[in-house]
Amino acid sequence: MTVRESQPSVETLQILANRLRRHSMRSTTQAGSGHPTSCMSAAEIVAAIFFKYLRFDIKDPKDPRNDRFVLSKGHAAPVLWAAWAEAGAFPVEKLMTLREFSSDLEGHPTPRNPLVDVGTGSLGQGLSVGIGMALRSRMDRIDNRVYVLMGDGEVAEGSVWEAAALAGHCQIDNLAAIVDVNRLGQSQPTMLQHDVETHDRRFQSFGWHTRVIDGHDLEQVIDALDSAQMTKGRPTAIIARTLKGKGVSFIENKNGYHGKPLTKDELARALEELGPDQELKEKVSIRMPEDGPSAPAPAPAAMKGPQYKETDQVATRQAYGAALRKLGEADPRIVALDGDVKNSTYSEEFAKAFPDRFVECFIAEQNMVGAAMGLAALGKIPFASTFACFLSRAYDQIRMAGISRSNLKLCGSHAGISIGEDGPSQMALEDIAMMRAIAGSTVLYPSDAVCAERMVELAARTPGIVFIRTSRPKTPILYPNDETFEIGGSKTLRSSRDDRAAIVGAGVTLHEALKAYEILRKEGVRVRVIDLYSVKPLDATALRRAARDTELVITVEDHYPEGGLGEAVLAELAGESCKFKRLAVNGVPRSGKPDELMEHFGISARVIVDTVKSLL
Numbered sequence: 001m002t003v004r005e006s007q008p009s010v011e012t013l014q015i016l017a018n019r020l021r022r023h024s025m026r027s028t029t030q031a032g033s034g035h036p037t038s039c040m041s042a043a044e045i046v047a048a049i050f051f052k053y054l055r056f057d058i059k060d061p062k063d064p065r066n067d068r069f070v071l072s073k074g075h076a077a078p079v080l081w082a083a084w085a086e087a088g089a090f091p092v093e094k095l096m097t098l099r100e101f102s103s104d105l106e107g108h109p110t111p112r113n114p115l116v117d118v119g120t121g122s123l124g125q126g127l128s129v130g131i132g133m134a135l136r137s138r139m140d141r142i143d144n145r146v147y148v149l150m151g152d153g154e155v156a157e158g159s160v161w162e163a164a165a166l167a168g169h170c171q172i173d174n175l176a177a178i179v180d181v182n183r184l185g186q187s188q189p190t191m192l193q194h195d196v197e198t199h200d201r202r203f204q205s206f207g208w209h210t211r212v213i214d215g216h217d218l219e220q221v222i223d224a225l226d227s228a229q230m231t232k233g234r235p236t237a238i239i240a241r242t243l244k245g246k247g248v249s250f251i252e253n254k255n256g257y258h259g260k261p262l263t264k265d266e267l268a269r270a271l272e273e274l275g276p277d278q279e280l281k282e283k284v285s286i287r288m289p290e291d292g293p294s295a296p297a298p299a300p301a302a303m304k305g306p307q308y309k310e311t312d313q314v315a316t317r318q319a320y321g322a323a324l325r326k327l328g329e330a331d332p333r334i335v336a337l338d339g340d341v342k343n344s345t346y347s348e349e350f351a352k353a354f355p356d357r358f359v360e361c362f363i364a365e366q367n368m369v370g371a372a373m374g375l376a377a378l379g380k381i382p383f384a385s386t387f388a389c390f391l392s393r394a395y396d397q398i399r400m401a402g403i404s405r406s407n408l409k410l411c412g413s414h415a416g417i418s419i420g421e422d423g424p425s426q427m428a429l430e431d432i433a434m435m436r437a438i439a440g441s442t443v444l445y446p447s448d449a450v451c452a453e454r455m456v457e458l459a460a461r462t463p464g465i466v467f468i469r470t471s472r473p474k475t476p477i478l479y480p481n482d483e484t485f486e487i488g489g490s491k492t493l494r495s496s497r498d499d500r501a502a503i504v505g506a507g508v509t510l511h512e513a514l515k516a517y518e519i520l521r522k523e524g525v526r527v528r529v530i531d532l533y534s535v536k537p538l539d540a541t542a543l544r545r546a547a548r549d550t551e552l553v554i555t556v557e558d559h560y561p562e563g564g565l566g567e568a569v570l571a572e573l574a575g576e577s578c579k580f581k582r583l584a585v586n587g588v589p590r591s592g593k594p595d596e597l598m599e600h601f602g603i604s605a606r607v608i609v610d611t612v613k614s615l616l
Helices: 010-031 035-040 043-053 075-086 092-097 126-141 157-171 196-205 218-230 264-274 316-330 348-353 365-377 388-403 433-434 449-461 510-521 540-549 565-572 594-600 606-615
Strands: 066-069 144-152 177-182 209-214 237-240 313-315 334-338 358-360 381-387 409-413 442-444 464-468 473-474 491-495 501-505 525-529 534-536 552-556 579-583
Touching: 010 035, 010 043, 010 075, 010 092, 010 264, 035 075, 043 092, 043 144, 043 177, 043 218, 066 075, 066 126, 066 264, 066 313, 066 449, 075 092, 092 144, 092 409, 126 157, 126 177, 126 365, 144 348, 157 196, 157 365, 177 196, 196 237, 209 218, 218 237, 313 316, 316 334, 316 348, 316 381, 316 409, 316 449, 334 348, 334 365, 334 388, 348 358, 365 381, 365 388, 381 388, 381 449, 388 433, 409 579, 433 442, 433 464, 433 534, 433 565, 442 449, 449 464, 473 510, 501 510, 501 534, 501 540, 510 525, 510 552, 510 594, 510 606, 534 565, 540 552, 540 565, 552 565, 552 606, 565 579
Parallel strands: 066 144, 144 177, 177 237, 209 237, 334 358, 334 381, 381 409, 409 464, 442 464, 501 525, 501 552, 552 579
Antiparallel strands: 313 473, 442 534, 491 525
């Protein structure tokens, strides 16, 4: 470990803390918006972490050896920017561009600034991200630490306690969470106000080493951070009692100042109260990470292809598990996370082969997605899987992953009414709409095992959020093992020059479309069948060609009509003159056999046949 020739004194750190306060007030007043009081309560904590403990190469923010700092209370972004400016990452004058359109000093941190790993500010998510980062270091045997600064208001979020439970269970001892207990929320005092003992007992109950301190006493802050570094086998929670607006009498510990910048006159009064900006008597800088070059990640090899027989019946969820294991063999960056359904998502195949790269997150989907974001931010390629319906619990984490441009892969199994007897609580019928709405996302929906394996391979190679929708029922093999696929592609499985209609499906409904094709063919009605395995982006060329070649385009999907495959196709066909019909699950489903559910809710082969006949 690199050892500094000298450590900054408490006096120096206090000067820096007050500088952070000044910068936070000035920049928010200049911007006309922001949260200066939330910055002021954290000034001593941030100064100590940045200038005494953090090991970070500013010139190489992505160096895997760097310590990480996650500002979970993202509304305190001005104090983060101020710390980086004082550390020399950019000129102090740039702080006055806070919240401007052309500036990467945003109102809440996002990776538009290269010093930020993930977007924060949707509260309750930072601790999960920190877990993913700390687990990355454990996997790669890197000696670094992760610091997560949280607000006391956000610990009312259940995702915080999902994260606390997993961190304690996994004994993540390179993780330190600091709770800034400044007592005041946005509209009123927080639930516990300054009851730091209850905060302390809660973290202790999850297996954490804890310290309760005065967050404005730098000697106590330093002692607690020293304790975190020495603690083995447990994560550390530092419960810091602070005052919102600390240092300025007319806003300190007063309600009604959250998200309220000072006026120019108030700023002048506040700066006068803080006193003159003192010169530092010693040079300070952020420490460099551990000596020695970081080992480059081994280059990924080619993934083994599918090996199925034409007569096989294989569920796409099972093919996902097989492909994930093969992908793990080919690429050491691949990690997998699951929410206690690995024997249903088949991610257990990866867990058996690579236990050191598998994270069992238990039934806590918000934390699972947040931890995956942390892993992705530091170069891993995480595949997080659960039943597709349960990803709705983590939708805000997925939304923030989109804002973070996170290289996150999600697999949702047991999609639609085709799961059968388990009933509506287990049936994902909104997931395509959810995932299509995420900025920059890719949505893939394989219909057979060969396609499913290729979708996993494509997901790993495609930057950003990729959602793979898998099904529970076993289905026939449609493609040869050497078939190729592409993002934004489709496959036309049946066609002729005499096609009068085009049926577009994916997953189980593609097999219904193929059944309908055979029935209609025998009756002399020729139709085209398109496998729209890439729902976002979709194959506009094939769809428009089908609309122009035929009289009718029908989409059929095991999903609610709102936001699903049908709406995606309809939006692409705007301006075309063909008839269009969307078959989807209308109404709340119930338990039953898959075939009878698909018949009842209008997505079976018989319904497709009747629809084609009635509309032609």
